[in-house]
Amino acid sequence: MAAAVVGVSFSTPKVFAQITSSSKAQNSGKFSFINTPWRGCSTSFGHGRMVSLHPVAVVPDKLSDKVEESIKNAQETCSDDPVGGECAAAWDEVEELSAAASHARDRSKENSDPLENYCKDNPETEECRTYDN
Amino acid sequence: MAVCTVYTAQSLNSIPTPPKTHLGFNQKQVIFYTNTKRKSPNSKRSVTEISCSADKTVVIGLAADSGCGKSTFMRRLTSVFGGAAEPPKGGNPDSNTLISDTTTVICLDDYHSLDRTGRKEKGVTALDPRANNFDLMYEQVKAIKDGVAVDKPIYNHVSGLLDPPELIKPPKILVIEGLHPMYDARVRDLLDFSIYLDISNEVKFAWKIQRDMAERGHSLESIKASIEARKPDFDAYIDPQKQYADVVIEVLPTQQIPDDNEGKVLRVRLIMKEGVKYFNPVYLFDEGSTIDWIPCGRKLTCSYPGIKFAYSPDAFYGNEVSVLEMDGQFDRLDELIYVESHLSNISTKFYGEITQQMLKHSDFPGSSNGTGLFQTIVGLKIRDLFEQIVAARAAAPMAASKA
Numbered sequence: 001m002a003a004a005v006v007g008v009s010f011s012t013p014k015v016f017a018q019i020t021s022s023s024k025a026q027n028s029g030k031f032s033f034i035n036t037p038w039r040g041c042s043t044s045f046g047h048g049r050m051v052s053l054h055p056v057a058v059v060p061d062k063l064s065d066k067v068e069e070s071i072k073n074a075q076e077t078c079s080d081d082p083v084g085g086e087c088a089a090a091w092d093e094v095e096e097l098s099a100a101a102s103h104a105r106d107r108s109k110e111n112s113d114p115l116e117n118y119c120k121d122n123p124e125t126e127e128c129r130t131y132d133n
Numbered sequence: 134m135a136v137c138t139v140y141t142a143q144s145l146n147s148i149p150t151p152p153k154t155h156l157g158f159n160q161k162q163v164i165f166y167t168n169t170k171r172k173s174p175n176s177k178r179s180v181t182e183i184s185c186s187a188d189k190t191v192v193i194g195l196a197a198d199s200g201c202g203k204s205t206f207m208r209r210l211t212s213v214f215g216g217a218a219e220p221p222k223g224g225n226p227d228s229n230t231l232i233s234d235t236t237t238v239i240c241l242d243d244y245h246s247l248d249r250t251g252r253k254e255k256g257v258t259a260l261d262p263r264a265n266n267f268d269l270m271y272e273q274v275k276a277i278k279d280g281v282a283v284d285k286p287i288y289n290h291v292s293g294l295l296d297p298p299e300l301i302k303p304p305k306i307l308v309i310e311g312l313h314p315m316y317d318a319r320v321r322d323l324l325d326f327s328i329y330l331d332i333s334n335e336v337k338f339a340w341k342i343q344r345d346m347a348e349r350g351h352s353l354e355s356i357k358a359s360i361e362a363r364k365p366d367f368d369a370y371i372d373p374q375k376q377y378a379d380v381v382i383e384v385l386p387t388q389q390i391p392d393d394n395e396g397k398v399l400r401v402r403l404i405m406k407e408g409v410k411y412f413n414p415v416y417l418f419d420e421g422s423t424i425d426w427i428p429c430g431r432k433l434t435c436s437y438p439g440i441k442f443a444y445s446p447d448a449f450y451g452n453e454v455s456v457l458e459m460d461g462q463f464d465r466l467d468e469l470i471y472v473e474s475h476l477s478n479i480s481t482k483f484y485g486e487i488t489q490q491m492l493k494h495s496d497f498p499g500s501s502n503g504t505g506l507f508q509t510i511v512g513l514k515i516r517d518l519f520e521q522i523v524a525a526r527a528a529a530p531m532a533a534s535k536a
Contacts, residue, residue, distance in 0.1 A: 062291075063291060064348065064349055064350075067348055067349070067350055067351070068349055068350030069350075071350045071351065071355050072350070074355075074358070074359075074362075075355070075358075078358070078362070084256060085255070085256025085257060085258075086253070086256040087362055088256070088258050088362045088363065088365070088366060089252050089253050089255075089256050089257055089258050090253070090362075091358060091359040091361075091362035091363060092252070092258035092259055092260070092359075092362070092363055092366075093249060093252075093253065093293075094355070094359050095359050095363060096249070096259065096290060096293075098341075098344065098345050098348060098351070098359075099290070099344075100290040100291055101348055102344045102345070102348075103290075104291075105347075
């Protein structure tokens with residue numbers, strides 16, 4: 001548990017930076033959550049609804065790190081041997097990870113509204129009913 | 134002839150060989166039968182699902198670069214058939230498969246024989262045929278086409294590993310998208326229709342810059358190096374599939390704006406093979422003639438850079454084709470409906486269907502240029518093809534019974 005808290009606080013500046021760069025109003029509610037990581041998961045979003053702790057970053061940090069790492073790796077591999085199969089395979093990996101990162105970014109943009117997600121699965125509940133007339 | 138396949142939940146972990154019941158009717162029949170006493174100490178109720186399909190699955194192949202989730206094209210296509218395509222619920226969250234009511238989209242990356250580490254060791258890119266298991270691909274696509282469910286492996290793009298398989302049940306329409314749908318001759322023969330998405334190098338570069346510059350660690354040089362390093366394999370293995378495709382959607386930089394390198398305004402060419410069964414190419418004004426058309430003028434006012442169309446017969450890799458080309462950008466609804474009303478053989482079910490589909494997905498990339506327009510048109514042509522195939526299959530046994 002402590003490790004998790006430490007993990008969160010390490011990523012706070014990065015996450016903060018990414019949120020400001022994505023500049024969406026809906027993220028403002030999450031600032032309080034981020035800056036007080038010791039509060040834990042249960043009071044997220046102030047609804048009292050349990051939402052699991054995922055990094056709110058637009059691209060999961062793991063994936064971003066992987067992309068960065070793979071680029072460095074590819075540059076190293078190719079400096080030794082610019083035409084070999086290993087060089088091509090390394091850049092192919094970069095391409096694959098960049099594609100996965102961009103899909104993750106798109107998916108997180110789609111899934112960023114918890115109410116939308118809830119209503120997609122439960123359209124008949126009170127909060128989600130829509131009336132056409 | 135209707136073929137009914139029975140799925141039982143207990144046999145999910147192996148490729149089932151379900152009993153096939155052949156009925157002499159052309160309509161869908163639902164058979165009810167009860168599972169009689171099969172009491173064993175810890176017997177779970179086995180769920181038996183019976184699905185009767187009057188026809189074999191229609192298989193469509195889509196070839197394009199750079200991973201799957203060519204979600205824009207797929208979403209447009211599945212939207213034409215109705216319903217939203219989503220990853221299978223309750224399964225692997227990193228699954229590449231999309232399922233809607235009528236359509237299932239399979240990503241061919243799932244048939245990688247080497248995972249990321251394996252490819253690194255051998256010094257082989259994902260584009261190389263040696264990294265893919267074409268035998269399994271052929272077997273499973275054939276099985277699905279014949280109405281048998283399969284356990285398809287999952288390639289996890291995040292971890293780069295091959296995950297445990299997921300069950301794929303035969304849908305009405307199966308779309309296989311990826312790098313090599315037309316590479317293997319056997320798989321090619323299973324396809325009822327095939328599409329190749331050809332993005333030119335300049336446009337690819339511009340798109341990748343937009344996609345990757347936000348990513349930490351990427352720079353202009355790394356993006357360029359990545360494209361260059363993959364080019365030899367791409368040209369050797371992926372590009373030749375163009376000649377087998379029934380439709381090629383070619384995306385080029387615009388000719389309307391000199392020295393444009395943003396890749397926002399595009400020149401898109403729809404290259405349609407002639408003589409394909411159940412497929413009638415789209416044309417402008419007069420089939421088989423050469424037309425150059427600028428719709429902007431007295432009846433229609435367009436904003437910069439305007440829209441330009443061209444249509445002509447041509448030859449492509451030794452095949453006779455018709456090419457419909459659009460250069461420019463749509464800005465307003467009336468431009469779109471004006472253009473739609475002048476195209477012929479677009480297989481719409483009502484006036485304005487293309488415009489309606491484009492509007493429905495106006496937030497998708499390509500909605501204001503030829504990519505969105507031609508993808509929507511191809512979606513409608515596929516729907517038309519599907520309906521013709523179904524009608525032909527229904528008519529065949531009737532004719533046989535009359536004879």
